[in-house]
Amino acid sequence: VAKDAPYFHAMYRQEFPTKPGNYLLADIKGRGHYVGTVLSARTLTPGWFGEGDEFFYVDGEKVPSLRGTGLEDYFGEAWSLRQTNGAYAGCSLFEGGYPGARYSLYRWHVPDPIRFEKGLKVEIEHKGVAYGPDGKDIGNNNERADEYSSVAFWYQQEPHAPYAPLPSGMDRLPFDYRRFLEAETLPFQKPTSGATQVVKVPGLHGGSHLEWASPDPGAELSFPFEVDRDGLYQLMILITRRWDGGRAEILVDGQRVGETSFYSQGYEMHREVPLPLQTLKKGQHQWTLRSLGKDPRTDNVWFGLDGFVVQGSRASTK
Ligand SMILES: [Ca+2]
Structure with a gap:
């Protein structure tokens, strides 16, 4: 193996529930290329959860040079989700439509790897239908607190930035x-x-x-x-x-x-x-x-x- 060969990396993260601000998929330091995302969600409130855009900040950008138009678009769908199994994008789990339902989505950047020289930060919003203090629907582009977990996949030359500690296996499961x-x-x-x-x-x-x-x-x-x-x-x-x-x-x-x-x-x-x-x-x-x-x-x-x-x-x- 060549000394400067990039190595495969994968990083798991979770937020149960998501915190204010964008959900972080990966914050990579080094030189390499990003090849995929798996994102799983469990909704905790009624209504559509998938209005969040993805952001790719390449080599320390302040403004992301890649910004999507909504969660289902990034995973190869449009106008909501359904169970799909495309070669490069799909939805492998779709319980759909009720608070507590789970979803699992994947996107492989095989035809479209995202290359970086110094680093890459990947985020996705967690937006959708939200409700005001009086319980009224306040629209489709508001931050929600659902449960997200993810694995980001990339290749890079070593050394990589340290990973945060993993939560215990039981704490990663949706059901206790x-x-x-x-x-x-x-x-x-x-x-x-x-x-x-x-x-x-x-x-x-x-x-x-x-x-x-x-x-x-x-x-x-x-x-x-x-x-x-x-x-x-x-x-x-x-x-x-x-x-x-x-x-x-x-x-x-x-x-x-x-x-x-x-x-x-x-x-x-x-x-x-x-x-x-x-x-x-x-x-x-x-x-x-x-x-x-x-x-x-x-x-x-x-x-x-x-x-x-x-x-x-x-x-x-x-
Ligand atoms: Ca039994």
């Missing part, structure tokens, strides 16, 4: 698995129809899950949980999907909050089903899986429940 409750160990009311059983499968969280087979449409299975203060919470249900999985809606304290299918061509463990952020009062609550019957791709109705997390949101609750 330290708060995980195993479905198979919780008391639950016997469902109105269908058969439940705890089944051990290597690899499942806690080594097993609760299976619920052949319930009639409308049958319900409920789990209790408790929150220790009034606030905004997100429920994430970890499910197992398979070839005879049915469809179900999810209710919290009797109110419908979402819907999902347990169908998969193969046996799929650890499928996260996040539900919209919601306000809960301190005390006892329950969430319910209500069978909607068969998925159109199968003739049976089967549900696998591994467990769930209820966690307080980092969103401002004022």
Whole structure:
């Protein structure tokens, strides 16, 4: 390898939630070329989050010589996002449209590397629809506080600037698995129809899950949980999907909050089903899986429940 060969670099960052001012993707010192960005977001308030422009400050520029027109444009889309898988840009995760939804986006600067001689600072705004103190929509180009994490990719000649310490693995996850409750160990009311059983499968969280087979449409299975203060919470249900999985809606304290299918061509463990952020009062609550019957791709109705997390949101609750 030549002495002056540039080496591959990648840097992870996160802000949960984003702070005032642009989100920093990378602050690089040295000579090289920038080749890609992965950006993931979880929204914490309602409305469109992707109005932020990207900025590339090349070699110490005060004004960026490259400035984009909006987050989805930088990742190869226009007029909002959807799941896409382009060669150089795309959206690999699109939960979309509700507070608490997650997105993951990528852009590879392979045909268009950004070259620098002394350094490169890369930032992106975190703007979109925001709300005033009275709760009114104040427009589509205001700073929001959502959860962002990113990896920036580049090549450069050594030495590189020191990296900031990484947060711990648990602190990088969107859901706090330290708060995980195993479905198979919780008391639950016997469902109105269908058969439940705890089944051990290597690899499942806690080594097993609760299976619920052949319930009639409308049958319900409920789990209790408790929150220790009034606030905004997100429920994430970890499910197992398979070839005879049915469809179900999810209710919290009797109110419908979402819907999902347990169908998969193969046996799929650890499928996260996040539900919209919601306000809960301190005390006892329950969430319910209500069978909607068969998925159109199968003739049976089967549900696998591994467990769930209820966690307080980092969103401002004022
Ligand atoms: Ca489990």
